[in-house]
Amino acid sequence: MIGKRFSAAAETYDRHAHPQLALAQSVVSMLSETDPEQILELGSGTGLLTRLLTERFPEVRIDAVDVAEKMIAHCRVKFSRFPQINWIVDDAQIFWNDDRYPLIVSSSALHWVSDLRATCANIFQSLEPGGTFALGMMLRGTLKELHELRTEIAPEKIPSIALPTYEETKACLQSSGFSLERRKHSEEEIIYPDAKTFLRAIHEQGVTGGKVSSGNTPLTRTELSHLVADYQETYTSAGGVYATYETATFLLRK
Ligand SMILES: C[S@@+](CC[C@H](N)C(=O)[O-])C[C@H]1O[C@@H](n2cnc3c(N)ncnc32)[C@H](O)[C@@H]1O
Structure with missing residues (x-):
């Protein structure tokens, strides 16, 4: 299901992925003292982070895993001049x-x-002793304005699952055995020209229909036009409308 949704977004994702690019940059910025012989990347998508890794570690072999077949197919073509990347279709939850x-x-x-x-x-098991895990996560406050409006407009269609919070994520990492070396927790408002452009952008990132922005049942056309109009009116900012992205970057050691 997740794989299918991201496969559909493979062609359009990068045009709107500014928050994701900023997060990938934050992950790489934590690797200044790392000099690995090999890297495993989980959930490589269209290769935003992968590209930064090839710039930071040009000679290093990268095993890049994504559950969406089309994302991997897209990257095999896009990164054909990077023989050091090994593209793998698999599920990060069980990849071994x-x-x-x-x-x-x-x-x-x-x-x-x-x-x-x-x-x-x-992931802990897949690391060598002393190995590093650098993780960038989108957290519960991401797209909170959209979530609030959806709840008002269609309370019976509230998404059944929510993104993890900062504390939940940190607790998961620590209980898996990782020691936390560095972390950065931030909340940022991104400005979009208008509500329609914003909704199109998150759709093209593959996140609509997902647990952040959609419920199990899609909105009707009428509900959707209410959502656009209300978003435009409620979350206005200089230059357009705003949307919050809450993220965290962790540098962890086994
Ligand atoms: C929002 S994209 C981000 C991709 C990229 N790392 C970036 O920074 O832009 C999320 C990617 O995670 C992949 N993904 C989601 N769940 C996954 C899983 N269980 N195993 C592997 N990949 C997964 C999706 O297919 C999608 O390509």
């Missing part, structure tokens, strides 16, 4: 091979997993 990695990274992806605790435990 015989390699123990010195560095595992992930950005804007693991908030989608259904069992974050089990995923963190699996």
